[in-house]
Amino acid sequence: MNIIGYITDIFKGVISLLKGMKVTGSYFFRPWTVVTQKYPENRKKLEMYERMKGEIVMPHNAKNEHKCTGCGICELNCPNGSIEIITFQLVSEDGKKKRAIDKHIYRIGMCTFCGLCVKTCPSKALSFAPNFEHAVFSRERLTKILNKEGSVLEKGVEG
């Protein structure tokens, strides 16, 4: 056995080990490099990106109006049937019959957040909201009705 090779091997090995220890040690002595956060405490301060795909919502304006005409395109485009549209016939003052949304049912438990409903909606009635705390105690609560109670179609949106 080559004695010099043997000894250099040992030294090289030890040096390579020390290099690794330098990395971990340097982080140990720099506690401000900690990257994790204390989640429930910093809930108030958390800022999510506005595009985050947390859940599908239907934005309503101040007068409780939404833009959904009940055309059913989102239902058609959803790959896994998370959306169900229930419409009814609305008779307006001048006697014309019009389709209107009764319930826009959204099952978040089935949603894969592909974004197709948001993308294809002709009247841009849907959008993503950056909510991420979706835990609930019963499965039924995962089925949501997106249009709020008593809400109507915004003026000027044509279906």
Add this chain to the structure above:
Amino acid sequence: MIFNIYDFTSFTQWIDNLLYSNLSPFWALIVEMTLIGLVFLLGYALVGLFLVYLERKVCALMQNRIGPNRVGPFGLFQTIADLIKLLLKELISIKHSDKLLFNIAPFIVIIASFLCIAAIPFAKGLHAMDFNIGVFYVMAVSSMGVVGILIAGWSSNNKYSLIGAMRSGAQIVSYELSVGLSLITMVVLAGSMQFSTIVEAQSDGWFIFKGHISSVIAFVIFMIASTAETNRGPFDLAEAESELTAGFHTEYSGIKFAFFFLAEYMNMFIVAAIAATVFWGGWMPLHIGGLEGFNNAMDFIPPFIWFFGKTFVIIFLMMWFKWTFPRLRIDQLLTLEWKYLLPINLINVLIMAFLVLMGWHF
């Protein structure tokens, strides 16, 4: 004053006398032993729990995390919460396992580590037993733990456990040698196997400085070998969670698992304590020959703080190893021992003997 934090000799003497003067010798002995047992049990649990917490915090900081922070201030009570959880957990018994051995194994492991503490001097006059062959005793007793691990692996009737146990057997049998030889190197320097004498001999300078080159080599080897002996760090082949799921304690649950867990941490403490005692002067403050003022200032810090300080620095070192290095493979492990550590160690003993003979140590 009987109670003196710088010297516990009179304090322990006083308890001893008190017991013997009031009770018959037999009962005095029994009471004394029970007392010591209780104190150690308490200390054992406290130190063990604290070490688990420390390890988590240390590794968390190395990994850019916060670590435990939920239970108590800074998560200090996290380990206690864990202990309660482990106590409440179901003890699973396995079909086709050797019930008796399966149940005995954790106790063997924990008793082995418990026996070791008896010999460790925590401060001046604060030790359970001052054997004249202390170093030898510690080495002998600490290697008993492997029996428990082997039994655990064998009796669980699980192939992963068996592989883990066999690995651990091979590992500890080999590394025992290095631990022993590196301690012997220091025994050569100290000229005694008694821990109290070893510590006293370092009153004018710790052995790591006194024996310079030889001591440093012995210390490095001792650190490597003892890390391997405690189944920790890069040498945790017996558990190797990414290969053997949990190795020898795969099938253990609840408090039996906690025993293995606690024993691992206590072994770490014991090994660090021995390293501190043999290489770094134990409870002996840092003394530099000739500097009276400095020595007196150092003496002002109580010995047990010195002892625990040194021990925890060494424990930190072991944690640092564990959280930096990848695990070795079994053949590398044996190569390291038989091709590197053992020859170096043998030569090192010779060098040390030579140094001592020629009087070239400080």
Add this chain to the structure above:
Amino acid sequence: MVEEIQKTIDTEEEYTINMGPQHPSTHGVLRFVVSLKGELVKNVQPHCGYIHRGIEKMCEKITYPQIIHLTDRMDYLSAHINNAAVCLTVENALEIEMPERVKYIRTIIEELSRIASHQLWWCAFGMDLGGLTCFFYGLRDREKILDIFEESTGGRLIQSYNCPGGLMNDIHPNFQQKVKDFIKYFRKVLPEYDQLLTGNVIFQERAKKVGYISKEEAINFGLTGPSGRGSGFACDVRKRAPYHMYGKVDFKEVLYTEGDTLARYKVRIDEMWESMKIIEQLIDNIPAGDYAVKMKPIIKLPEGEYFQRVESARGEFDVFIISDGNKNPYRIKFRSPNLVNLTAINAMSKDHKIADLVAISGSLDLVIPCMDR
């Protein structure tokens, strides 16, 4: 009964253990039936299918834009690349030319996914070998990429950012700056990976000459991606059949000829450097323009067969579509690099230790959902 079964499994010479489907080192629900002699691996039989979801069959029932989100769920670590593969197939079939902007953005995000995937692989590989700290460093850096993804695409792991005809939405205004910041940061941090793991003697010893596979065998097994390139098989689709911007950017195809675990490891580390180079060339000159072309609301491919190769983070990912002119494919087939790479594991791990088997399967960087589909 138990004893009888045991006898058939364990002979005098060899015994069998099950690694997985629940085992820490199979990274998912893959099962290896390993025959061992002592610690030596004699035979490895992979069993897959534990998370078979029938994605290919599902795709036959849904439209082309809907297929995209299913490809996310195959190789979730290079989700964007899978998306792009399907989009490219559809776009090529319809003979639509993508705007330059789309190509640039797709390329950048693809390379970012590749870095993110290699980071995750690095940390998981480190953990397989017992270096737990690697895991957190890798995830820490990957988080930065995921943040970039989230800001622009809304998704972190699975982005569903592509659609036939371009992108779902335009990149976020911060995108360029953030990517540049990340590159600057990662150029500083990547050498740390080397210090921590690559240079380490223990790691070197564990990876060198472990899981050797020759170039011929690699080609025979169809190993692609970093696993193939570690054996010297020049199989980078980005070079062989350039798509997106890859024909126009300057980068090196990383090749190592050793064919062992260390070589495969080094290919990936070097690829991270190369990916950063590609991104740097593109990030400053993303041309203005549309982020998507207008597509018909219902996409129908003309009758015929269409094929597209892309380089995912793990190897060659192919999409093959047979269309009968309808809005959904008649048959769609994905070539998963993982499944093909897995086939080599028996040849690689013969007569190595169990610990090596873990290292080898780690070095192949298997993603199980892609394998099972």
